Amino acid sequence: MSDLLDRLRGRGWRLTSQRRVVAQVLDGDHVHLTADEVHLRAAARLPEISRATVYNTLGELVALGEVLEVSTVGRAKRYDPNARRPHQHLVCSGCGTVRDVHPAGDALGDLPEAERFGFAVGSVEITYRGLCPACA
Amino acid sequence: MSDLLDRLRGRGWRLTSQRRVVAQVLDGDHVHLTADEVHLRAAARLPEISRATVYNTLGELVALGEVLEVSTVGRAKRYDPNARRPHQHLVCSGCGTVRDVHPAGDALGDLPEAERFGFAVGSVEITYRGLCPACA
DNA sequence: TCTTGACTTGGACGAAGTCCATCGTAGGAT
DNA sequence: ATCCTACGATGGACTTCGTCCAAGTCAAGA
Known part of the structure; x- marks a missing residue:
């Protein structure tokens, strides 16, 4: 701190x-x-x-x-506040709770050159959406 | 329509x-x-x-x-309105332009069971960020 | 064509966030 | 240790985005 x-x-x-x-x-x-x-x-x-x-x-x-x-x-x-370790988010559509998750794939690499339209792509933000146990 | x-x-x-x-x-x-x-x-x-x-x-x-x-x-x-063909978004950090893109991987499958915390995960939203040719 | 309940309306309300004029103070200067 | 001053804090007004509600309207089935 x-x-x-x-x-x-x-x-x-x-x-x-x-x-x-x-x-x-x-x-x-x-x-x-x-x-x-x-x-x-x-x-x-x-x-x-x-x-x-x-x-x-x-x-x-x-x-x-x-x-x-x-x-x-x-x-x-x-x-x-967890900006130092890369991670993605899992958000509950019911109550808005957010959890950090660490998916396996390589989303940046999954975007083919042909799909980049000349952009200099720098980052990916992945949000998984669903219902948490309490809201399900 | x-x-x-x-x-x-x-x-x-x-x-x-x-x-x-x-x-x-x-x-x-x-x-x-x-x-x-x-x-x-x-x-x-x-x-x-x-x-x-x-x-x-x-x-x-x-x-x-x-x-x-x-x-x-x-x-x-x-x-x-393009809800019929699954796609993701490429956003220019400079001017805010949004383009539809179609990455190759399976982001939903990339989230291990152990990372789901009991959530019923229903969808993934992926946003690629970068600079478009005009802003670069 | 009549009836009815689903739909629309507009204005009040609310949540989230920004702006700004003014006041206070951290930290360098003395 | 004290003084100065520019940077930061304050709080209240304001904006933006969206929701709610009571009352009026109308699509479509009988």
Whole structure:
């Protein structure tokens, strides 16, 4: 965790108490929180932190590549602090729960040259959708 | 197109002029429209159509599997009328252009049983990201 | 043609997220 | 140790995207 704070300081970040708290919340456990949940947990430690600051900080962490945005259909974005090990996501269509998964194939390689339309393809994002045991 | 209307009638849909117009708009050209764009185009043919009806109709078409929701990063959902042939999307990180692509692998099969956490996995959504020739 | 319940309407409502003017403070300068 | 100041925080208004609802309308079967 202090690793993260160190990296941020190394990039010229001012270490405000707000940013420290947001970083701590994200590092706390490996869940996929919405911005609102991050705000809730951050406010437990620093009651006066504002929503705008949480949004700003999350946006900056995403821009720095320290945190990933998980695109969800029709729900609030979720933030994934596990940006360092590549993985994909399994999303419950019922409750929105997100789990990290590690499929076997090579999706990038599976896209034939003829299908790339001259694009410089850099990444693949795979989302598996289904119902979790509780929602089934 | 009348194929689509036939299928919908076969499923017990009442064929209202509003539903007809939305179906026509979606069938018109193979683009990836937002709900608002669908409403705009539908209103060109049937000026008094309401936003609520467009949302309802799109939701029903998605539920019936006639249209796909494309998850976009942080913007409005897009609706893809090309639901009959399975395909994935190639998105330009520069300008946002979306192209349909057809990768070779079997992404669903690539997710090991041990990685499914008891979920009933039903679909995979793959998004390739990169820069199109114009943006590169 | 009549009837009826499915469909549509528009406006209020709500959730998620952005913007902005103003205030506060981290951290370098002295 | 204190001062300065630009960067960051604040909170409330605003925007965007979408849902809900009560009341009115109409497609299609009897």
